[in-house]
Amino acid sequence: MFEIRIHGRGGQGVVTAAELLSLAAFDEGRFAQAFPSFGSERMGAPVVSFCRIDDREIRVREPVMEPDALIVVDPTLLHQVDVFGGCKPDGFILINTAKGLDELGLGEFVKDFRHERLLTVPASELAREYTGRAVANAALLGGFAALRGLISLDAVARAIRERFAGTVGEGNVAAAQAAHAWVAEEMREMSGVASG
Amino acid sequence: MLRQVEGSRAVAEAVALCRPEVICAYPISPQTHIVENLSQLVKTGELTPCEFVNVESEFAAMSVAIGASATGARAYTATASQGLLYMTEALYNASGLGLPIVMTVANRAIGAPINIWNDHSDSMSQRDSGWIQLYAETNQEALDLHIQAFRLAEELSTPVMVCMDGFILTHAVERLEIPAQEQVDAFLPPFQPRQVLDPDEPISIGAMVGPEAFMEVKYLAHAKQMQALELIPEIAADFKRAFGRDSGGLIRAYRAEDAETIVVALGSVLGTIKDTIDELREEGVKIGAVGITSFRPSPLDAVRAVLGHAQRVVVLEKALAIGIGGIVSANVRMALAGIQLHGYTVIAGLGGRAITKASLHRLFTDAAADRLEPLTFLDMDWDVVNRELDRVACTRSSGPHAENILRDVGTVAAGPV
Numbered sequence: 123m124f125e126i127r128i129h130g131r132g133g134q135g136v137v138t139a140a141e142l143l144s145l146a147a148f149d150e151g152r153f154a155q156a157f158p159s160f161g162s163e164r165m166g167a168p169v170v171s172f173c174r175i176d177d178r179e180i181r182v183r184e185p186v187m188e189p190d191a192l193i194v195v196d197p198t199l200l201h202q203v204d205v206f207g208g209c210k211p212d213g214f215i216l217i218n219t220a221k222g223l224d225e226l227g228l229g230e231f232v233k234d235f236r237h238e239r240l241l242t243v244p245a246s247e248l249a250r251e252y253t254g255r256a257v258a259n260a261a262l263l264g265g266f267a268a269l270r271g272l273i274s275l276d277a278v279a280r281a282i283r284e285r286f287a288g289t290v291g292e293g294n295v296a297a298a299q300a301a302h303a304w305v306a307e308e309m310r311e312m313s314g315v316a317s318g
Numbered sequence: 319m320l321r322q323v324e325g326s327r328a329v330a331e332a333v334a335l336c337r338p339e340v341i342c343a344y345p346i347s348p349q350t351h352i353v354e355n356l357s358q359l360v361k362t363g364e365l366t367p368c369e370f371v372n373v374e375s376e377f378a379a380m381s382v383a384i385g386a387s388a389t390g391a392r393a394y395t396a397t398a399s400q401g402l403l404y405m406t407e408a409l410y411n412a413s414g415l416g417l418p419i420v421m422t423v424a425n426r427a428i429g430a431p432i433n434i435w436n437d438h439s440d441s442m443s444q445r446d447s448g449w450i451q452l453y454a455e456t457n458q459e460a461l462d463l464h465i466q467a468f469r470l471a472e473e474l475s476t477p478v479m480v481c482m483d484g485f486i487l488t489h490a491v492e493r494l495e496i497p498a499q500e501q502v503d504a505f506l507p508p509f510q511p512r513q514v515l516d517p518d519e520p521i522s523i524g525a526m527v528g529p530e531a532f533m534e535v536k537y538l539a540h541a542k543q544m545q546a547l548e549l550i551p552e553i554a555a556d557f558k559r560a561f562g563r564d565s566g567g568l569i570r571a572y573r574a575e576d577a578e579t580i581v582v583a584l585g586s587v588l589g590t591i592k593d594t595i596d597e598l599r600e601e602g603v604k605i606g607a608v609g610i611t612s613f614r615p616s617p618l619d620a621v622r623a624v625l626g627h628a629q630r631v632v633v634l635e636k637a638l639a640i641g642i643g644g645i646v647s648a649n650v651r652m653a654l655a656g657i658q659l660h661g662y663t664v665i666a667g668l669g670g671r672a673i674t675k676a677s678l679h680r681l682f683t684d685a686a687a688d689r690l691e692p693l694t695f696l697d698m699d700w701d702v703v704n705r706e707l708d709r710v711a712c713t714r715s716s717g718p719h720a721e722n723i724l725r726d727v728g729t730v731a732a733g734p735v
Contacts, residue, residue: 141324141491148322148493156491181589183486184674 123176124272125186129205130195133165135259138285139193140171142263145281146273147175155180168203175272191270193262194218195245197226212236214270216305218258220244238312241269241305248300253293260286264298268305275302319496325457325487326351328494329422332461334365335502336420336468338394340386342371342379346401347434348484349424353396376401380408380419387417388523390514392468395419398484399426402440406447409477413448413539415523416512418471420464421449424484425585425636427669431720435670436484438584442637442645448539450478450546451614452566453584457487458494459611462565465497466553468506473549475512476542481613483586485670497561505560543615550612568617570609571624573599577606579686580628582621582650584610587634587666587673594678603686610646621653630660632685634696636667643693660688666696702726 126143130136137158144156152175159170172186191214192205199205200217209215211234217223219242223232232240243265245258252261260282267275278298283291321328330352333341341360343353357372359365373379379395386393397405402423412419423441427433441451452467454460460482467478482488513523527535547568554566564570572592574580581591588609598605608624610617625631631654633647642648644663651661662685667673677697684690706723709716716722 144491145322153493154322154491157486158489180492182593182675183483183490183586183590185672187674 123174123180124190125188126173126175126191126193126266127186127189127209128171128173128193128195129199129203130169130259131165131199132167132169134169134195135257136169136195137171139195139259139263140173142260142278142281142285143173143266143273144175145284146263146267146277147173149277149280150273152177153180159185168199189213191215191266191272193266195258195262197221200226200228200231206231206235209235213239214266215240216262216265216269217242218245218262220247238309239269241265241308243301243304243308245297245301248304249294249297252297252300253290260294261297261301264300264302265305267298268302268309275299278302319498321494321496322491323494323496324351324489324491325460325482325494326424326489327355328457328461328496329464329482329488330355330359331496332464333394333420333422334359335497335499336394336465336506337365337392337503338368338420339391340369340371340382340393342373342382342386342393342395344373344376344379344397344401346376346398347424348426348436348488349396349398349401349422351488352422352424356394376405377408380405380412380421383419383421384408384412384415384417387412387419387511388415388513388515390509390511390516392472392509393417393419394421396422396424398424399428399434399440402444403428406444409444409447409449411524412477414536416475416539416542417477418468418475418509418511419477420467420471421477421479422464423479423481424488425481426484433669434484436486436636437668437670438481438636439638439668441479441481444479445614445645448476448543449614450474450476450543450612452478452480452550452611453613454480454482454487455570455586455588455609455611457482457490457492458563459565460487461494461496462557462561462563463611465502465506466550466557466566468509470546470549470553472509472511474542474546476539476546481585486586495561495563501560505557546612546615547617547619550615566611568610568612568620569624570611572607572609574606574608574624574628576604578604578629579606579632579682580625580630581605581607581632581634581682581685582610582625582646583607583634584613584646585636587636590673590675591634591678594675594682597675597679598682598686603683605682605686613646613649616649616652618653621650622657625650625654625659626657628659630662630685630688632662632664632682632690634664634666634673636665638665638668662690662692662694664690664694664696671697699727
């Protein structure tokens with residue numbers, strides 16, 4: 123079983139992101155369970171959503187406490203909420219930011235994680251470019267597909283189109299593709315550095 | 319068709335496939351998505367003929383359902399928590415009049431303190447209202463139970479509550495098999511009411527009954543539930559033949575045949591319990607579980623048949639009967655009358671506190687070694703409780719518990735407000 127936790131704020135599509143991830147996994151023939159953190163939802167409040175993916179029926183109903191992957195939609199949460207709580211040292215982490223980790227003041231937080239699995243992507247900027255709105259959820263899923271390879275970019279695109287019709291869907295698919303390319307390039311650079 | 323869909327949406331579609339003619343509802347979390355989806359299906363004409371009635375309260379919702387059902391319409395509503403309490407008087411009328419209304423309860427805690435999260439306090443408070451109560455373990459079972467519920471309700475002419483865990487099930491998106499309309503039509507015949515208010519053939523429903531006949535009329539509601547003990551497994555078997563799935567029935571056992579310790583529970587927590595049992599079995603602990611699907615009628619014989627061979631029973635329940643402890647456990651003890659067993663009541667998950675595999679693992683290990691108190695509160699922070707008890711003991715004007723405890727745990731700022 124692979125468990126993903128998504129952090130963001132009300133209005134940023136955090137719950138939808140988990141749902142889209144589960145749709146993409148379902149599309150690829152897997153079992154998936156997506157659910158929100160059940161708060162009193164309101165704009166701007168910290169929100170958490172979860173997605174489990176497995177090759178067999180998922181029975182467990184507890185929140186994801188030791189995620190295999192973290193997606194951080196809003197980096198301003200990093201100093202407010204224990205975003206990394208329970209995250210496995212070999213876990214995958216994708217943070218939506220145009221800044222570096224040190225610039226975010228995260229150097230200390232993330233030093234124990236494997237650097238090639240901890241990436242940033244300017245998903246809000248990409249979303250604004252392709253959809254006109256800085257809602258980064260779909261773009262981040264494209265980036266996540268590149269980072270972990272658990273679900274394909276095609277499955278993410280189909281999930282986005284199933285949920286959002288017309289130009290909204292197409293714009294988000296384009297943002298997801300751009301984020302996928304961005305993360306894939308980042309990973310190539312890293313492996314180049316590692317091998318060279 | 320196999321789809322990845324939210325539990326609430328799936329239940330709404332299952333209800334729509336049952337062709338209800340009147341749906342009335344008042345929004346309350348976590349039930350809202352179900353009736354929102356249904357109102358959309360009515361508005362778009364996908365569910366027709368059906369009248370969706372927006373009412374002004376839950377009392378009105380149940381009253382409209384009663385009126386609709388009495389005129390021979392298949393009637394449905396949904397509620398939760400305070401909403402269920404607000405319709406209590408009408409609930410008793412629906413069952414007392416023998417009207418086969420189907421209602422979803424998206425289980426949620428009851429205030430005060432106000433809390434929107436899941437536990438079973440709401441439906442458990444209405445366990446003796448005369449409604450049949452079925453508890454869904456999964457979203458697949460939730461949608462399947464609604465299809466079975468209409469048939470059960472109408473065959474017996476008595477109302478049925480389908481209880482599903484709020485948020486945990488209602489807001490979870492997962493892989494679900496949504497049946498085809500032809501399948502449901504073949505399984506669920508059109509509603510043939512036992513009693514109809516019809517202007518062309520006027521009768522009255524709801525007569526005042528005095529001491530000369532009240533007990534007899536009341537007993538008939540009990541007799542129907544005793545018939546339901548036979549009918550629920552029959553309908554589940556029919557459902558399996560028609561849809562190919564095990565859903566419903568009275569109870570369901572898991573790895574219980576040779577179990578020395580058996581955990582009894584209702585609803586979605588059974589999934590986490592089963593995963594924990596698999597872990598403990600790996601360690602050699604002989605443990606199993608029984609899920610109660612039909613809480614009303616209470617399947618005493620079925621429960622006795624499975625639990626009778628065990629050495630100890632742990633009843634894990636998401637409601638607290640203040641002043642005594644367990645509700646489900648009292649019912650289970652009734653099933654085990656005359657059998658000597660170690661019995662433990664565990665209150666867990668109140669107000670949405672997560673019930674984790676780690677906590678269940680510790681709990682069941684302690685239970686298997688008979689190290690549990692007769693009444694245990696899973697993951698209770700006793701330091702917090704004891705500090706408040708100290709404040710109450712020291713100061714007459716110690717203030718409200720909820721606010722004091724929130725300050726203590728740091729949810730709100732410390733110090734006087």
